[in-house]
Amino acid sequence: MFQVDIIEQCKQNNRKAQLQLYNQYCHGMYIVAKRFLKDANDAEDVVQEAFIKAFSKLNQYKAEVTFGAWLKRIVVNKSIDFLKSKKQELVELDAVHLKVVDTTEDDKWLVEDTITLNDVKNAINNLPDKYKYVVMLYLIDGYDHQEISDILNISEVASRTQLSRGKAKLQELLTVKTYYGTRY
Template sequence: METPFIDKHYKLVTECKQGSKKACFELYRLYAKAMLNVAFRILNDMNEAEDVLQEAFVDAFNKLKDFRQETTFGLWLKQIVINKSINLLRKRRLEWVELENDQLENIAEAEENDDEDIQYRVVQVKEAMQQLPEGYRVVLSLYLLEGYDHEEIAQILSISENTSRTQFLRAKRKLNEVLKIKGVA
């Protein structure tokens, strides 16, 4: 049995497919804030995040006829926003740190140890994350905030899974350094 929330969104998507501008506006209203936050966490620039948001909705509405509702509209739109954000980072010529094989030892063990880190207040962590290099911030955001695993992050960013893991570990260490400087850690 479908929930009223899912039924409403399914109905809105169906109406959008039929050309209802009102339904498109309602979908925009329902998802814009969350998708702006996703883009901002990746890009760390509100103007660019707003541009990505607009482009993502334009693309989503233009490709809505291809959306078969095998997943929710929100998840489908979120993937568009993430891809557009990553593409914008690539345009900035973001260079990912590629690892040498000898640097890959004990990554899983180090990751387990880092999971026991102290809990920080959300606002302070977000502010500290904005100070991270883009590569670190993107992997950290995709992993911790968006819930992607390293295999998915590797596919999204066209990097190796080990690079994703290492960027994540380095991002956590750098985040800890920034928080210590701010007197939080």
């Protein structure tokens, strides 16, 4: 069955088609939610809420982007809303999706070889929230500034500014400090 056919059947409340669409996307959307949320149960809840919202708003889906991209945006928004409501910290990153070194924009954005993935995770978790969300959405999820401004309800200029400051703060946090030759 083609993707368009499944979506059309879902729009008509076909439960079998909805289950098929859910099964196709639930694991990927869980991974997206897990990047933002520490607790697996919270990530599962957010994914469930995202699917409920997606199915209830399916008539608004215009196929300007893939269904997966449309659903991912809902999951990201739901994850951020959850974090804001619980004032929890951002979380674990999947090493496969990590793009900390963005050399296309800034050649000096390099870190020392001694920096580990855990160092990067901790540094991102220690960023102020206003930088943390923009850094994660841009560097990890690959959203552009227009999409980030829509997701976070900020201007594109604010997105660019917060990314720049967030990257600078991240680089500062990732700079290896030594004291008489000993890393601390």
